[in-house]
Amino acid sequence: MKQTWTKHDTPAPTSQKVAYINTRLFDPESGLDSPGVLLTEGSVIADFGPNLFSDGVPEGIETVDCGGHILCPGLLDIQVHFREPGQEKKETLATGSRSAAAGGVTTVVCQPNTKPVLDSVPMLEYLKNRARETSLVNIRVYAAISKGMEGKELSEMGMLKDTGIVVGFTDDGLPVMDSLLMRHALSYSSMLNVPIAQHAEDLRLSNGGCINEGAVSTRLGVPGIPNASEAVIVARDLLLLELTGGHYHVLHVSTRQAVDAIRAGKKRGLNVTCEAAPHHFTLTDEAVMEYRTFAKMNPPLRNEEDRQAIVEGLKDGTIDAIATDHAPHDQESKRLPLTKAAFGIVGLETMLPLSLKLHHDGHMSLRDVLAAMTYKAADIIHEPAGRLKKGARADLTLLDPDHQWTVDKDQLASKSKNTPFDGDAMRGRALCTVVAGQTVYTLS
Numbered sequence: 001m002k003q004t005w006t007k008h009d010t011p012a013p014t015s016q017k018v019a020y021i022n023t024r025l026f027d028p029e030s031g032l033d034s035p036g037v038l039l040t041e042g043s044v045i046a047d048f049g050p051n052l053f054s055d056g057v058p059e060g061i062e063t064v065d066c067g068g069h070i071l072c073p074g075l076l077d078i079q080v081h082f083r084e085p086g087q088e089k090k091e092t093l094a095t096g097s098r099s100a101a102a103g104g105v106t107t108v109v110c111q112p113n114t115k116p117v118l119d120s121v122p123m124l125e126y127l128k129n130r131a132r133e134t135s136l137v138n139i140r141v142y143a144a145i146s147k148g149m150e151g152k153e154l155s156e157m158g159m160l161k162d163t164g165i166v167v168g169f170t171d172d173g174l175p176v177m178d179s180l181l182m183r184h185a186l187s188y189s190s191m192l193n194v195p196i197a198q199h200a201e202d203l204r205l206s207n208g209g210c211i212n213e214g215a216v217s218t219r220l221g222v223p224g225i226p227n228a229s230e231a232v233i234v235a236r237d238l239l240l241l242e243l244t245g246g247h248y249h250v251l252h253v254s255t256r257q258a259v260d261a262i263r264a265g266k267k268r269g270l271n272v273t274c275e276a277a278p279h280h281f282t283l284t285d286e287a288v289m290e291y292r293t294f295a296k297m298n299p300p301l302r303n304e305e306d307r308q309a310i311v312e313g314l315k316d317g318t319i320d321a322i323a324t325d326h327a328p329h330d331q332e333s334k335r336l337p338l339t340k341a342a343f344g345i346v347g348l349e350t351m352l353p354l355s356l357k358l359h360h361d362g363h364m365s366l367r368d369v370l371a372a373m374t375y376k377a378a379d380i381i382h383e384p385a386g387r388l389k390k391g392a393r394a395d396l397t398l399l400d401p402d403h404q405w406t407v408d409k410d411q412l413a414s415k416s417k418n419t420p421f422d423g424d425a426m427r428g429r430a431l432c433t434v435v436a437g438q439t440v441y442t443l444s
């Protein structure tokens with residue numbers, strides 16, 4: 001199989017019309033699932049439906065035969081680390097965006113824990129320009145909640161949002177430990193209409209742990225991170241949310257206790273959303289025995305009861321979105337003892353098949369799985385994306401949910417190869433990725 005990436009330096013001209021024919025049109029929000037045709041004009045979706053061009057595509061319109069495969073809204077991954085600026089040897093906006101495109105992802109949200117931190121207007125303007133020059137997909141950003149991510153003083157949130165690339169705020173990589181600072185951040189969230197995204201971890205409780213606290217950490221004789229480390233921060237933040245209003249979002253939820261707290265918060269009518277990463281509903285801490293540091297991430301892989309709670313949370317809608325926490329690290333950062341190695345794995349190119357496994361295993365409908373990576377993810381960050389809609393930006397993913405392939409880390413587009421799934425059989429893959437009406441990736 002050959003992968004091809006294309007970077008377009010100018011927007012698609014409005015005169016450019018492309019008809020995607022012989023598709024299975026799939027829109028998770030409306031429930032549309034039907035053979036049909038979709039027409040793009042320039043960078044937007046002009047029309048689509050089962051009966052469009054039923055007498056044939058008019059002359060002068062370019063056609064793309066989709067081979068009967070699913071054409072759905074482009075996927076979003078609302079949590080990635082592209083390491084630019086500061087750690088370009090691990091990943092850049094260019095290489096990260098190639099990885100996204102290969103995974104069928106058309107919009108990503110980069111985290112602010114770069115060097116320097118994304119906490120100022122000049123840094124965000126710089127990133128916006130770099131994205132325009134080098135990225136194949138739409139780049140959005142969570143700016144830092146606190147200056148320098150030091151957890152002391154709020155960043156100039158209003159001014160940062162006005163740069164137009166900021167869709168929310170987080171200190172991800174680190175939690176906001178200070179309750180008063182979190183209260184103030186949540187208050188701004190309602191004024192600015194953006195989510196405050198928390199890396200929920202009580203650093204005192206984590207106490208230097210490197211994997212989940214449980215049977216495996218005991219067996220390996222390494223310090224563990226208890227479930228309570230995540231859950232106490234989520235519980236505290238929900239109480240603060242009740243006080244302030246605003247929108248609170250929990251990043252990469254990993255424990256049963258946190259899922260339970262969020263479910264109860266939603267029942268109380270709080271504006272809380274959350275996301276889960278594919279590794280947390282696919283693997284448990286047993287994987288650390290086999291994959292060693294390639295299964296070390298933060299939050300850590302938990303036990304089977306937690307893994308099932310994540311699946312349940314996705315099934316009943318407590319967990320809104322699937323996001324990868326794509327965290328590239330080079331060999332030197334990973335080939336270290338378990339206690340010293342960096343946290344994190346790359347995830348963009350395995351997100352779709354690992355998520356589709358929930359469908360293949362009978363846990364969720366195809367519609368619900370794709371919803372968690374399209375409109376439901378888009379709604380968290382107020383991005384006008386994730387839907388097949390006339391006039392919407394033509395971000396599209398052509399995918400085959402049954403395509404069989406094997407992960408080969410050397411074939412990953414990401415600059416870093418730190419995946420625990422190397423050599424694993426996958427089912428489901430993106431065949432073509434379209435951003436603003438232009439093809440950026442094809443698998444042929």
Ligand SMILES: [Zn+2]
Pocket residue numbers: 172173174199251252298299
């Ligand atoms: Zn995090």
